[in-house]
Amino acid sequence: MADTISIVDNRTGKKYELPIQDGTIRAMDLRQIKEKPDDFGLMTYDPAFMNTANCRSAITYIDGDKGILLYRGYPIEQLAEDSNFLETAYLILFGELPTAAQQQNWNREITLHTMLHENIKKLMEGFQYDAHPMAIFLSIVGAMSGFYPDAKDIFNKESRLKQTHRAIAKVPSIAAWAFRHSIGRPYVYPDNDLSFTGNFLNMLFKMTELKYQPNAVLERALDVLFILHADHEQNCSTTTMRTIGSAHADPYSSIAGAAGALYGPLHGGANEAVLRMLHEIGSVSKVPEFIKKVKSGEAGNRLMGFGHRVYKSYDPRAKVIKRIADIVFTVTGKNPLLEIALELERIALQDDYFVSRKLYPNVDFYSGLIYQAMGFPVEMFPVLFAIPRTAGWIAQWEEMLLDPEQKIARPRQIYTGPVQRDYVPREKRA
Numbered sequence: 001m002a003d004t005i006s007i008v009d010n011r012t013g014k015k016y017e018l019p020i021q022d023g024t025i026r027a028m029d030l031r032q033i034k035e036k037p038d039d040f041g042l043m044t045y046d047p048a049f050m051n052t053a054n055c056r057s058a059i060t061y062i063d064g065d066k067g068i069l070l071y072r073g074y075p076i077e078q079l080a081e082d083s084n085f086l087e088t089a090y091l092i093l094f095g096e097l098p099t100a101a102q103q104q105n106w107n108r109e110i111t112l113h114t115m116l117h118e119n120i121k122k123l124m125e126g127f128q129y130d131a132h133p134m135a136i137f138l139s140i141v142g143a144m145s146g147f148y149p150d151a152k153d154i155f156n157k158e159s160r161l162k163q164t165h166r167a168i169a170k171v172p173s174i175a176a177w178a179f180r181h182s183i184g185r186p187y188v189y190p191d192n193d194l195s196f197t198g199n200f201l202n203m204l205f206k207m208t209e210l211k212y213q214p215n216a217v218l219e220r221a222l223d224v225l226f227i228l229h230a231d232h233e234q235n236c237s238t239t240t241m242r243t244i245g246s247a248h249a250d251p252y253s254s255i256a257g258a259a260g261a262l263y264g265p266l267h268g269g270a271n272e273a274v275l276r277m278l279h280e281i282g283s284v285s286k287v288p289e290f291i292k293k294v295k296s297g298e299a300g301n302r303l304m305g306f307g308h309r310v311y312k313s314y315d316p317r318a319k320v321i322k323r324i325a326d327i328v329f330t331v332t333g334k335n336p337l338l339e340i341a342l343e344l345e346r347i348a349l350q351d352d353y354f355v356s357r358k359l360y361p362n363v364d365f366y367s368g369l370i371y372q373a374m375g376f377p378v379e380m381f382p383v384l385f386a387i388p389r390t391a392g393w394i395a396q397w398e399e400m401l402l403d404p405e406q407k408i409a410r411p412r413q414i415y416t417g418p419v420q421r422d423y424v425p426r427e428k429r430a
């Protein structure tokens with residue numbers, strides 16, 4: 001028997017049989033269900049897309065109950081162990097791990113595009129010294145739409161590939177310059193002898209030395225963090241990327257919008273919020289008091305870095321990050337906030353409030369501690385998230401563009417305003 005579902009409309013007594021495919025019914029199949037012939041037809045109401053698939057995607061798979069995350073079928077733990085960020089970005093974008101020749105070519109293309117147009121400096125200089133680097137980042141990425149008008153040719157495969165190289169190569173340069181701007185240091189040009197991550201560290205931290213030598217442990221740790229953040233299926237920023245892209249905007253405009261979504265404290269801004277929260281708590285002895293505040297919902301307090309819309313068990317990325325933290329701290333010394341984080345986690349994992357709601361540490365709970373130990377100010381944390389996620393955004397954008405079922409994104413609403421009424425002249429208004 002075919003997979004179908006029968007629906008009886010108790011308003012009319014009519015029965016409908018709808019196909020089920022991939023555990024899903026098509027919302028448009030409900031439209032035929034009408035009380036009267038001139039009705040609009042039945043819709044679904046799903047604020048925040050809690051139970052609505054918006055696309056078919058072959059990029060990232062998550063099993064939130066089991067804590068599984070796969071990129072193109074490969075477990076995140078294996079990629080974190082054996083891959084590097086550029087290889088993983090290739091996998092996410094093109095569907096397969098690159099051969100040696102493909103990898104070499106890919107690395108070369110990315111390396112060739114790391115420079116920024118000199119005029120971008122002038123844009124950067126327009127920002128106050130205390131501008132949030134994420135505000136600078138998303139503005140500059142959006143401005144790239146003006147620097148590369150060929151990006152508008154979105155149905156040209158070659159043009160899309162060119163923008164992919166440019167975007168992935170230039171986001172570290174933009175991020176590093178935003179950081180240098182905020183601390184009043186001269187911008188550092190890319191060093192193409194270094195790895196993707198090594199060069200990023202160079203553009204961030206080079207001082208007067210002739211050649212910057214990244215610390216190999218920190219370079220690898222940051223690369224693994226980039227792997228972990230490269231994609232995460234239909235999250236808020238990726239949905240924004242797809243939505244803007246569905247209007248056929250160029251990719252830089254879409255990435256700027258996606259970065260705007262990522263900036264929010266409930267999404268990529270969470271690692272920054274975690275650090276602020278740990279500072280606010282201040283000491284291990286204050287943890288129980290803070291947990292009490294969170295549970296009472298006082299002033300909207302949340303345990304930042306905990307909970308996830310999809311993961312209802314330990315976020316697999318958080319497990320890898322916890323391991324990386326130990327390695328990074330052997331080089332940088334332990335982050336004094338770690339003790340507070342460990343105590344928060346210990347208490348929360350035993351507390352019925354968190355257990356019953358399936359609230360576990362997510363990717364952001366420990367990443368901020370690592371970033372801080374590596375010398376990044378908290379404002380840089382969401383920017384560090386945006387760099388690798390650019391690969392995922394572009395892959396998702398291209399998949400959306402090439403999917404014949406996709407159209408401009410345009411949800412419906414349930415109108416709750418006044419019924420039609422006549423305009424009231426000003427002197428007659430109450």
Ligand code: CMC
Binds near residue numbers: 232303304
């Ligand atoms: N601390 C305390 N209570 C929480 C938390 C938290 N971090 N997260 C959820 N809850 C409670 C929430 O109050 C609600 O309780 P009740 O049923 O009594 O009203 C219940 O758990 C379900 O929460 P929700 O808000 O309906 O869950 P959601 O799926 O809409 O939200 C979330 C997911 C990630 C926005 C949320 O868990 C949260 O705000 N976490 C803190 C921010 C954070 O760490 N974000 C990073 C997410 S991972 C990286 C990324 O993808 O960007």
